[in-house]
Amino acid sequence: MVILRSLRILGIETSCDETAAAVVEGGSMVCSSVVASQAERHARFGGVVPEIASRLHVDVITDVIARALVEAGLDFPELDAVAATHGPGLAGALLVGVSAAKAIALAHGIPYIGVNHLEAHLYAAFLEEPDLVLPMVVLLASGGHTMIVHMIDHGRYVVLGRTVDDAAGECFDKVARFAGLGYPGGPAIDRLAIDGDPTSIRFPRPMLDEGYDFSFSGLKTAVINHVRNHPDDDLPDLCASVQEAIVDTLVIKLMRAAREVDAKAVVIGGGVAANTALRTRVLDEAARAGIRAFVPARWLCTDNAAMIASVAWWRLHSDGPTSLASGAYPNLRLPVVG
Amino acid sequence: MNVNPAGAGSLVVVSHSVADTHRLASQLCDVLRPGDLVLLCGDLGTGKTAFTKGLAASLGIDDQVTSPTFVLVQTYDGPVPIVHVDVYRLEHAGELEALALEELLDETAIGVIEWGDRFAAHLPPDRLEIMFSPGAGIDDRTVVLVPQGPSWHARRRLLAELVEGF
Ligand SMILES: Nc1ncnc2c1ncn2[C@@H]1O[C@H](COP(=O)(O)OP(=O)(O)O)[C@@H](O)[C@H]1O
Ligand SMILES: [Mg+2]
Numbered sequence: 001m002v003i004l005r006s007l008r009i010l011g012i013e014t015s016c017d018e019t020a021a022a023v024v025e026g027g028s029m030v031c032s033s034v035v036a037s038q039a040e041r042h043a044r045f046g047g048v049v050p051e052i053a054s055r056l057h058v059d060v061i062t063d064v065i066a067r068a069l070v071e072a073g074l075d076f077p078e079l080d081a082v083a084a085t086h087g088p089g090l091a092g093a094l095l096v097g098v099s100a101a102k103a104i105a106l107a108h109g110i111p112y113i114g115v116n117h118l119e120a121h122l123y124a125a126f127l128e129e130p131d132l133v134l135p136m137v138v139l140l141a142s143g144g145h146t147m148i149v150h151m152i153d154h155g156r157y158v159v160l161g162r163t164v165d166d167a168a169g170e171c172f173d174k175v176a177r178f179a180g181l182g183y184p185g186g187p188a189i190d191r192l193a194i195d196g197d198p199t200s201i202r203f204p205r206p207m208l209d210e211g212y213d214f215s216f217s218g219l220k221t222a223v224i225n226h227v228r229n230h231p232d233d234d235l236p237d238l239c240a241s242v243q244e245a246i247v248d249t250l251v252i253k254l255m256r257a258a259r260e261v262d263a264k265a266v267v268i269g270g271g272v273a274a275n276t277a278l279r280t281r282v283l284d285e286a287a288r289a290g291i292r293a294f295v296p297a298r299w300l301c302t303d304n305a306a307m308i309a310s311v312a313w314w315r316l317h318s319d320g321p322t323s324l325a326s327g328a329y330p331n332l333r334l335p336v337v338g
Numbered sequence: 339m340n341v342n343p344a345g346a347g348s349l350v351v352v353s354h355s356v357a358d359t360h361r362l363a364s365q366l367c368d369v370l371r372p373g374d375l376v377l378l379c380g381d382l383g384t385g386k387t388a389f390t391k392g393l394a395a396s397l398g399i400d401d402q403v404t405s406p407t408f409v410l411v412q413t414y415d416g417p418v419p420i421v422h423v424d425v426y427r428l429e430h431a432g433e434l435e436a437l438a439l440e441e442l443l444d445e446t447a448i449g450v451i452e453w454g455d456r457f458a459a460h461l462p463p464d465r466l467e468i469m470f471s472p473g474a475g476i477d478d479r480t481v482v483l484v485p486q487g488p489s490w491h492a493r494r495r496l497l498a499e500l501v502e503g504f
Contacts, residue, residue: 090410092436144408165387166405174382174407217405221383225476330409 007080007316010068010104011309014057014097015089015117016144021061021068022305023079027313028130032071033306035299036060054092061100068305076108081321083312086114087332094328102324111321113312117303118334121269122151123314124300124307132294133264139254139282141272143169143184146250148212148257149334154314156337160257161212168246169272171216175223175242179235189239190275196240198277201226201233203245205252212253219245247278255285265292273301349483349494349501352473359385362481362504363392369496372418373445374489375462377454380470385479386452389468393450394420406452411437419447426453431460463487 006026013020022033069075084101086094098114105112121140126132137160138149146169147162166174169186176185181192203222206215223242227233250272258266266286272278279295286293300307353359370376376393378386391403399416406412406424414420421442428434434457443449443462454461455469464487471480483501485494 088409163404164402165391167408170405170407178382217383217387224381224383225472228472 007313008072008074008078009113009309009312009316010065010079010082010101011115011305011307011312012061012065012082012084012097012101013117013120013303013305013308014061014093014100015085015087016093016303018303019057019060019064019096020303020305020308021065022309023068023072023074024127024306024309024313027310028127030127030306031074032068033299033304034064034067034071035304036064054090054096057093057096061096065100065104076104079104079108079110081105081111081113081312081316082108083113083115083308085117085120085308086322086326087329088117089328089330091328091330094330098328105324111316112324113316114322114326115308115312115315116332116334117308118145118332119157120307120311122149122157122267123311124269124304125267125294125296127300127306127310128296129294132267133292135261135263136265136267136294137254137258137261137263138267138269139250139273140270141168141250141268141278142270143167143173143186145270146214146216146272147334148254150257150261150263152337155318155335157334158338159334159336160261161214161253163214163216164207165215165217166220168214168216168250169270171220171246172242172272172275174220178224179227179238181235186271186275189243190277192236192239193243193277194236194240196234196236196238198240198244200237201241203241205245205249208249208252212257214249214253216246216249219249243275243277246272247275247281250278251281251285254282255289255291258286258291259289263291265294267294267296269296269301271302274298349485349497351481351483351501351504353385353479353481354473354475355477356385356388359389359479359481360392360395363389364396365500365504367393367396369493369500370448370466372447375443375449375451375465377458377461377465377467378450378452378470379455379467381472384470384472386470389470390420390422390450390452393448394422397448411442413442413447421447421449422452423450423454424452425456428457431457434460464489466490 008025020035023031082101082104084097135152146167148160150158173185181188206218394403397418399414412422467484469482
């Protein structure tokens with residue numbers, strides 16, 4: 001068991017925007033983490049597009065892996081296993097990371113672990129807080145996902161709710177683009193909102209009393225209608241008000257879920273968890289409710305490879321290595337119990 | 339929903355609610371056939387995804403239809419499957435090619451492309467275009483049906499009847 005504990009795993013992440021590699025020891029000690037963001041290069045395209053994304057991943061993956069090893073002060077023979085995100089995500093992009101990981105596994109005779117990207121986000125918090133208490137409730141919110149997950153134990157999840165239309169990050173991005181703030185829109189709204197009054201415009205909080213599912217298309221539409229009718233409104237006020245509506249909805253449901261399942265902790269993850277107002281609010285509300293809150297550092301919320309290596313450590317223990325014959329799974333879902 | 343007499347040949351309806359938009363989708367199911375392509379056009383929040391939800395429900399698809407903006411393509415299995423595409427984030431026709439739509443849009447499924455008008459020239463010419471735009475009231479949407487190509491011109495009468503009977 002001692003040997004397993006100190007396993008050094010190289011994690012690789014290429015499912016979407018970022019090309020990333022990291023070395024994590026024992027599931028939680030980060031030896032290195034490198035993220036080469038494609039967001040800048042994508043900014044002028046207005047988004048991530050599979051053809052472009054996979055080509056850019058190919059361009060930089062070798063260098064990113066090499067930098068992760070140098071930063072960790074290691075060479076390939078000192079690795080005990082290699083992991084990559086194998087889903088969900090864009091097929092072409094996923095295959096870049098999966099192929100690189102399998103090649104390393106083969107060349108150095110070490111196990112390969114294919115990782116579920118959504119599950120990895122659930123594990124990001126463990127990198128800062130290895131003794132995180134379970135059960136916990138995790139809010140996972142990004143450009144493509146919005147869900148509340150009850151993590152009963154390692155590998156045992158129940159999805160309590162998810163979006164029925166747009167994701168929270170998608171709402172941020174679409175509203176920002178409509179208001180002329182460019183891509184990605186989340187950080188722009190976060191920045192501008194600081195100088196705005198969140199109570200200046202009262203936007204709807206859809207489905208607030210309907211379980212744990214979310215609906216952000218109505219909010220998106222309300223904001224767009226507002227911008228159409230009030231083109232000269234103060235931008236910071238608009239941003240602060242939109243942000244307030246999104247954060248309100250997310251946090252109210254997260255806290256309600258935590259109380260209902262009697263969770264010991266609440267955790268946030270995914271790109272939207274980098275939002276300043278969301279982070280502050282989760283900490284405040286959890287303190288008020290007497291529940292522990294874990295708000296991982298921003299770099300752990302957005303896509304990174306340290307979380308891939310972390311969940312790979314747990315999965316290697318529970319399931320063993322993944323076959324080298326397995327591929328990429330664009331529509332992979334979070335494995336749930338029951 | 340009432341008929342808008344804008345122009346003799348135009349097929350225009352006004353939807354006053356999401357339920358109206360779902361009803362329109364459901365009635366359109368009687369005109370649609372496997373292998374058909376539908377382009378949904380119109381600005382953010384005009385109801386393209388809402389329309390697709392109605393279509394899926396009427397086609398007997400159980401899955402929750404969500405916005406495909408992030409994933410670009412989502413296939414829903416059912417008696418008649420739907421291939422739900424969103425080209426909002428694409429900027430170039432080359433990127434559209436990378437999606438390999440011709441492989442996805444098969445004979446057995448109905449293809450639905452949100453923001454399809456952005457790449458109109460690069461998509462199969464035989465298709466039904468549906469244009470959504472904001473109406474007078476907050477929940478009003480003007481919906482214009484534009485049949486394109488031989489198979490849809492042949493079904494123009496059916497569409498006109500649908501619009502009239504609404
Ligand atoms: N008549 C209507 N038809 C369709 N949607 C409507 C209507 N009235 C209000 N809505 C609301 O507008 C929003 C449309 O959002 P969505 O379907 O995501 O639009 P799009 O896909 O075009 O961006 C939904 O929140 C829906 O409830
Ligand atoms: Mg849509």
